Amino acid sequence: MNDTMIKTDIEADIIIIGAGLFGGLMAYELAKKADIHNKDLKIAMIDSGPVVDRVEAVQRFKKSPVKSGNSPYPKEPWAPIPSEEDPTDYYVQDGKGETDPLKRVAFGALYLRNVGGTSWHFTGHAERMYPQDFKLKTAYGRGEDWPISYETLEPYYARVEQAWGVSGNNTVVAPNPHPYPLPYTPLTYLDQQVDVAAHKLGDSVGPMPHCRNAVPYDGRPQCCGNASCRFICPIGAKYDGSVHVEKAQNLGAELYTNHVVRHIEVGADQQIDHIRFRNYEDPNNPVDGIAKAKLFILAAHGIESPRLLLMSKNEHAPHGVANSSDQVGRNLMSMVGINAGGYAPMPVYPYRGPVNATGAFWQLRNGEFRKDFASIATIIINGGFDPTNGPLNEADRAIKEGRFGTALRNQVFNTTATQVYFDNSVEVLPDPENRMTLAWDQLDDTGLPRPKISYKIDEYSVEGVYISWKRAWDMLWALGAKTDMYGDPLTKPTRKAFDAYVAKHGIASGAAMIAGTTRMGNDPKSSVVDPYCRSHDHNNLFIVGTGTYVTSGSVSPSLTAAAISVRSADHIFETFQHA
Template sequence: MPDQQSADIVVIGSGICGALAGQRLALQGASVLILEAGPRLDRGRIVANFRNSPRKSDFMSPYPFSSWAPHPVYQPEDNGYLVQAGPYPYKPEYIRIVGGTTWHWAAQAWRILPNDLRIKTLYGVGRDWPISYEDLDPFYQEAEVKMGVSGAPNTGSPRTQPFPMEPVAESYLEQRFRERLAPAGFEVVTNTTARNSRTYDNRPACCGNNNCMPICPIDAQYHGGLAVDAAEKAGAKLIANAVVYRIEHDERGRIAAVHYYDPDKTTHRVTGKTFILAANGIESPKLLLLSASDKYRNGLANSSDTVGRYLMDHPSNGLVFDAEEELWPGRGPMSPSSINSLRDGAFRSDHAAFRIDISNSSQVQSVTQALIAKGVYGTELEEQIRYHAARQCSLKNVLEILPDPNNRVTLSDKKDALGIPTPQMHYAMNDYVDKGMAAAREAYTQIAGLMGGTNLRYSPDGVYGNNQHITGTMAMGSDPKDSVVDAFGRTHDHENLYIASTGVMPTAATVNSTLTGVALALRSAEHIHANA
């Protein structure tokens, strides 16, 4: 017989959404147990791994890979954890460790726009959300206080209270972009970020290290590891290296227990009153599908056949160019500012909306590699590095992709070291995305011209990156026939199973999904407490 543990609230996944939902419930007096598939490690080890890594631009390399909780790895080669069924490869970079993927995020903590929740009604595309922006506002505010979010007032998203702190000081690059683009109507907005501009929550202010991704070396930037610390301080218990492989239900359809393996494949059973599935938008639907039974042959929470469907991210194209003046990117945060004027409008009926992100990442490495590849060396190499590293700039978009039921996560025939099937990705783009990318390219050209840009290098046509913003695979909705969870994140099929994940977002909008995921998770936690 497996050993058994129990708690009022059992949370599967220790990422930022699950940890902060767990903290909230623990503070309200519930016993909370958080199960994390991956290992626990501290910032010091991650920073040392980063500094010793030969691949500084590989944001996964500082994070340990565990055979019992595998995650995707693409450099120096693809480990094949995510099986690609096509037609377009979808290769997100996420981490299975205590604290989750926000260890290596850019800390962008945007709110969506009110119109983002009504794009079907307003523009005839996508899906409407079953909640309003006003429903989210207090939980956005709560999340911003917990995470220490700083931002400018001109984001386009209404607020009933100010940000917890003022924005991080502008870099010189950001100042010059703002000054040179303003006459043409391109407003450069300081990004909304979970990054300290002053001492906050016993953490220091940003000191401009410029390696926010893959790790802030001083914890000026919030991450899921800090969220776990807060949950434990509130009384929650964490078990690391606990790979949940099955969710068990009773004859009425209520969740009775979860089963997990430790690294030696010893099985353990955990019972509870309420369960929160808080892995990401790939690992969560994987677990629901793995938990199929005689009663639920298509997997748990899947009477609608929408578990795993409507997979979305934010595809991107970009432009690299040389500005006519020295800007020296690399001083301050890596992603300091954006252009938001194309996030909404009547054009959304025809093509995707997007936000343009202005990079401030150091260009020294990429410039040096390109010059060496051209055979430049010696004194000329040094001169050319100094010239181009001071001027090379890059832009990219964060573009909305519409929910498509054929873009989905399923189970593959491949199994990991514990014998658990790995995820299989089905993904495609369409004309709505392609037209949005073309509009972004026109905007890039205007911006480069205003910066006196030369040597313009656009992304290849039809080749898009992604932003690791996994959404949509367990969408919320009012109708149980076409959604997985209700407006509070409770699964339609199981009254005591909630999902706290960016995967419940019905649409992706045009901004990083983390803050919205946390706000939704906190809203779910309030509902759980009110109905306990």
């Protein structure tokens, strides 16, 4: 992985922009098929960031005072990303201070730009979407239907589950007709205590499917519960995109790191002729170059992909690449929610086992209620109020309250051992006015426009946020909690209290999903790519990832996009076979 080539010009049959979760998997699938069919197929992956050294990443994480999702990873000035502490250090979003979610929602979805991509710090939850997620309009009269069905994707889900090594059983998410390749990941003791409370409310807690190894698998070790491991798995038990990047390299695919693609050049025939990049392998002497291929795959996630498409205007693509429909960057979706935490009256022992969650509530994910309010995914966070600094914050508080000696030690133990925290993610429907455009008046360090975000939600999602918030508080009451996570007395979750909270704080988007910005559809007038992820405008351009989503659902997004990508790779190879 470290033998990265430094070239000014690149030529290949297929060039993949973005060596992340989907780009790497597609490179592998294509290289494997070429190998099986004894076909000469030159594949090159180009990524704006570096290869991640896992040992260095762990050290970087430990040295960082703020231990957030991005802390373990190198931050290169030529590949800027939003930070968890202040996403607007990269995103541009007007209207700061507006708390009405029908007018503005602070957008805080995160991603990484490196080899392996955002999957380095994703949760590892490998959930399928529900069959109804693909036909939301037909099933519940909301949103839109996708041009593909669950049944179409089912065999590709199964292939990705094999590739990633997914563990699970009868999970809380969509039923799986194929057995998961790995045994399920047990619920934590905390999950089990919450389950007791959930039964009092007619709900229950079930296990999540994970792509972290329940047994040694595919050359990677078994998970040993490195709580809190979400931001970096120190042993590689959790799958990440670098696994298949390396596998693709082993089959002959080339990898170019620290190469920032700045422009996609469309020819008079509406084919992609070449791309232009800047090579930062030597940061003090960046070199410009071009890359040529017969076919291009854009896999740079839900913000960087549309950003590049919109930046790449020329006389043959006056509105940007793949944008004759004016849909590139629109229909941005990222789940929203308000989390809730409190102190249980007995120790429940968080901070043990895989983070961020092994358990989730069964109810309110899919059903007739979706005619009235949005789907809800509530998970029980194994990492307490703050998965990395939570116990430190309890120590700070105890000392501030005057504790010393044994009393200090006991208070830190007690308050940390009793933390219960619920994470709510609520579905957001597609809205063309929710979009990413280019802030040409606010450039990044390399002179490219930063992404400008317009984001709000509708009453359908607000109602889902309220229902999920109320359930979380009801659950704290059912657990016997007396105080919330700030140490204040637990209050009743009334609608009035919810409205007052929202009026003061607003509703924020989550960190996990960026979808919809290169949406899939059959109609070139209202979508960017076809059901195989091929650009309606340019025959030799495919755009993959969660950007292709028509609706968001509420499950973790990665598995579905991976299944779509594998299906797309099959289609691309067949095209090459018959060419």
